[in-house]
Amino acid sequence: MVQPGRRQTGARRTPPRRQPRVAAPQDLVSLLARSVREVETAVERHRVTPAVRTKFQVVALLVREEHTRVRENMGNQARRVELLKRLDKIGTTLAQTAVRDPGLLALLAEDAVVSDAARALKNEMLRSVGIEPAPEATPTVEAAAGSVSPERQVVPRSVVSRQLVTPFLAPDFSSAPPPAPRVRRLADWELLNPLLRAFERAEGGAPACMDLPAPAPLRVQRYRELMPHQARVVAAAAAGHRTFLLADEPGLGKTAQALLAAEAANAYPLLVVVPSVVKINWAREVGLWTPNRTATVVHGNGDTVDGFADIVIVNYEVLDRHVGWFGDFGFRGMVVDEAHFIKNKTSQRSQHVLDLAKRIRSRTIRPLLMALTGTPLINDIDDFRAIWQFLGWIDETQPLGELMNALEETGLTPADPGFYAAARQCVIDLGIVRRRKIDVAADIPDRRTADLPVELDDKVGRSIRAAERDLARRLVARYETALANRRSGPVDGIDTDLVRKVASAELKDTATKEAGENVFSMMRRIGQAKAGLAADYAAQLARSAGKVVFFAKHIDVMDVAEDVFERQGIRFSSIRGDQTPTSRQKNIDAFVSDPQVAIAVCSLTAAGVGLNLQVASNIVLAELSWTDAEQTQAIDRSHRIGQTEPVIAWRIIAARTMDSRIAELIDKKAGLAARALDGSDEDVWSSADVQHEALVALLTDALTTPAA
Template structure:
């Protein structure tokens, strides 16, 4: 009995037996066994973890090869470990039998996704192993880089993936078979680029577009002719576009309606941060039946079930993993010249997502939007063409190659180049200038561009607005209480006359108050907070559309804008209130006559009247005026007799602040004046009007909110 107890205690076990037990509980096999059971259970419950399934198959294969080559193991030890791997492989096969789509992942040549690399690295680390080289992502430029450690998967996205764990790939349209192979040995990317660099003067850069067709649009909206033509092309089946219309011709609306016509949902929209909020607003405006969600930071509040998801370049690296697996059927890249540098991370992220979308959908809608596809030289086309799938790293894609084969020539033939250029244009280049479609658009328009402020600035401004609203409510309540005590008057609901009187008191106090705790100081803070964003957008316009007039009310905003332009290597001049007449004239002449000067930074009060800046057709209003008359006078420095192009004034609005209220009030006052007095001057709307109405609106909303 004692001997039996001694044997059970394990004190007399052989070293070989202890070694086997240690091997059973260490290394990669226990990790794989646990993981394969989790995947099996998930499939039984209708949840398919494709990336984890593929990783298990890869690691089983690698571990099997390692065991067979490990000479330190005895035959018995090797056989035992191989038997355990066989058990895991059996579960994989049984799981794939339940979900046949997984069989493709068992193949040795199955391509690893970003999620697969992530899980492989995770399992290797859990097993105490050094991550293998293939968890370091290869880059297209030949270098390697580890994916950002800040990769995130928002909870709403996880719920969406669980609700629809496997979106069936759409391979209904196979690429054309290339009948001839005359061009197989030719280097073609260089000749394609040269065909644009040395194009015949006056040759069109726009594909043939069909005639406009009637379209069901939201009430109050209508398409211009040039916009309707592109949507009609989508209706005819075209799916890739380099939409290079000049700014102000409605590229956003065209692309959103193109996605609707192609049923390209869910749709991914990648944009600069400065226009992210505007894209969400425009999507809600043009396609109100589709849900829109904007990704901020780590995407904690993103809606994974949304039809349209908008994300900015700056945070794309955190979201590449889940975006590539989400099942998008369309992708729009705004300001596509941002990806011209193929070595930049933003370009690599965009190209990777585009490739992964094409692997799941044979003909997704892919759109690159930019007013200036070429900034430095013709080579800027490369990344955009690659994003659209027209070329890969070294050669044309199947569709473009088929078009080039059809013309019967090679780069040795002179006629190859115009034919090749036309072949690329026909792939989907759409380029219209304002002057070409002037009959379709208003001679002058104001476009609001909402921007998101820095988080700290936004929080501070919202707090100040709440404090102002609370002070107004307190004043109102005190007035109501005074009426009750002294006159016995009870107020039922909101006394709108009293609201206006309270707002008037606040306005009078603010004009005499230098402490900064008032509506004037708040609006000025907003102006400072959005100054860099406004200047950044102006810089984009300079690159894409030419000269820009930048208006601001305050000198510190002008200074911030000047710093941004200097950093962007954009030459600028300034008109300030403290300039001499000579300096002012010199600044205007430089802007008007020197083609290298891209921006003139103007004080709204000093440059609002008396100067002619019609050399530009784009105006950026970085700070709001207190009257429509002041705003109109600023725009009229550009929109005046002699202007040959339609004028667009971009009014920068700080989202979720009193800025939006002020913009609406300016517009409503202007509309009222126009309706009331045909031909009357807009000076009827005084400065006090808008300031007073802004306070009235703020107080009324606060009173209504408390019930």
């Protein structure tokens, strides 16, 4: 949030709506501290009952809410700092406890289901300290088929009004031709895995982009005109194409393409599902690109929804409350922004998106379905599955309709040498659109990443290096034990196969290990240790080169940076995941528009997608991502259409630690999207591979270098 003094830039903060408190907030914090100790003790004793899991989740929920309330709505700075420290300590205990039990770790996910028992316990805990809980929405609609849990359903009044006065929204199947029976040559073949592997095995020089029509001149308003690559997608929609995986590199204007494709296809009413950080911006873009259309943004229970709007914009986090009326509303199009958010098909948000798309297809003949993401592949090639299923190209087990027909027409099977190239082209022709900046927007200045090594010579730095040595010794001991117990003969030098197996076992055990450092906790500690140094460098850049975007993965690193900027008298905006959309947008606007706001302190997960921060050309990456895709997304908040200066991303690397090793691996293994989508010959690696390779390198070095 924007800071004058501590947390403002001139934009007024809107306090969250909460019931008046009749007890001091310390009472709740004390209760949370006691409760988390009880959970911790139960986990240590291996007595994790359903009641313990419920209490763990409730503590996590209340810590988040209280952290937001204290940070945004408490005027006394000393008291606020004290409470935030106590809440952060509780949060740390939650995280450390969750590492010991994967079931608890899942409860920390943003899309974790909140059970009725958890809601009841939460209300009970609040009342025990004199806080009256805010009333919750009562479910009014039966759970939709295929949902993973009962939906906390609400139906906004204006939506009911629209349904009463617009009976034409009822589905009309009269124009749907009956499916023609066909003999399936490939009926007995397993096809989904070969289709995915076809993208892994793409030959060099084989980019992934469907044939698009020639662009027609399209001036939206007096001073706003589409670029040729954008106009091609709109022309394809106008020509009747209805499914798109719009995977242009970040910064090439996918929002405008989607809105104008919907206009060309007359796909109204249109549902747009987006990350919360960009839903206000989507409403603004509607006004810029399709000013003749009305947009409504769904907040919370949807009390302010305009049921007669052409475009309904909702964020993933509240989708579960609205899928009931969404499914019956009569949408003729659906856009999913940052579609890689649905890659985990077991998550609630992914299942809701897939179910809604299925229901829209069941009511509308050839609806417009668009998945927007500059990084469709983050972890591995299977990230395609949920997106393809959303678009209706496949289901859980096989290709569908158009794709199956196209595969049949190739005359090939997975046993034939030419199948993979032909199958890849069949998928691309269904609607994959991938363009690179270098090819379609050559006027965007270059970008580069520069590493800045920093020395951690203080007590914390020495502790980190000692912890890394302990981890290496543990790996060596594990290796030597395995070597002594195996039955095969001796191996000259280091057994590289065994090294990789030991690293895999260590990575697998990380989630349940009760003591000792692991690769994840070490990277977290390194991020905390270099936070102040990264902030100092960002401050120097802001004074000498203008506006700076500062990215961090963890809240505590952002807090340290903001304290540094405050002490140095530098005004900044804070863009975090726990802000209200209105508050977050004010902070974004302040950074973009106010020349006195020098730095945007951004959460990598909350601000790494969808934002336009091209007012800055210098980016500081205070912590490393596990994937090149996540790092690229952050850099492309500034490196996008409209940028006039070369963009430099300054990556702060802790020298002589695992940090530098991880940085090298990320750079080396950045080829997933490049091979699958851009026709590169680079190797395909995932984030799990990077973690594994870091342990392999650590163990190999320890076996090669004699102990000091």
